[in-house]
Amino acid sequence: MNTPHVVVVMGVAGTGKTTIGPLLAARYGVPYAEGDDFHPPANIAKMSAGTPLTDDDRWPWLDAIGDWAHGRAGLGGVVSCSALKRSYRDRLRAAAPGVVFVHLTGDRALIEDRMSHRQGHFMPTALLDSQFATLQPLERDEAGVAVDVAGSPEEIGERAAAALDALSEPTP
Template sequence: MSSPDVPSMTGVHVVVMGVSGSGKSTVAAALAERLTLPFGEGDEFHGERNRALMAAGVPLTDADRAPWLLAVRDWMSAQAPTGSVVACSALRRAYRDVLRGALGDVLFLEVDVPAAVLRARMSARTEHFMPVSLLDSQLATLEPLAADEPGARVDGSASPAAVVEACLAAVRLRCDA
């Protein structure tokens, strides 16, 4: 049951997006808890081949990403009766277009973090398949959320709790409009 400070999210999917190290998984999981919605971790939808490529420092191609994006979209569609929150890099507009094909409405929250902070965060991780060496590739691929796309950019350099609050404010603004 939603509290008064949490908007009704029926049929709304919130995609917390950004490059590796932006904190999207941490933020999305906490946001899902606050919104009492199912949480999907985008990394879990990657096949073993994609994980192996990334672990070896090989950037994924659009062809590599296609089945992954469809799997994320299909998971979101399965959550349409309630809505969902998913952590997914969604680096290019074309990738976000695939995700927008999910049943229901899709809202993107881009977690924006300076490159130096991203490098430090990624260097500190010990059990993640994505090496720091792929950060430049991700930053080069990133097409920031455009003004005509549903969503907002959030400063991800603050504490996780502050970023979640900023995301929740963006969701409230969008859902109350």
């Protein structure tokens, strides 16, 4: 990326947003914000209990992430946020025009396996089905890239950075 963008690392739970986000932030020399930290305690409690969030639960969370992204406009930053629906991404773009999305994608079995091995996270694997049911992949008119999560974090980070860099290159 030639100019400082705010990058939203998105995808269903377990794709590695919290792992890949800091790798991208370090590569570009910008701050990283963990999207889960923007959730109110009630959302964390709901997800911990295995209850999917509603849109009404998500709006204040998305607004808080959008406020952070807006504050980083022109400076750059990376934030993780599931951003599963187009309407969620539209809300983030309304708060911070120019955000770019990195959609971490992958095989459901791989993602579930990774989720089952992580320690200390509130999101149970039982919610993975609801995440996939809610997911609306990036559309052609949305600034962003899709990156497969197969491989090591370093390999995924390199693919994501290469895809972001390609977005910034002028077309001949």
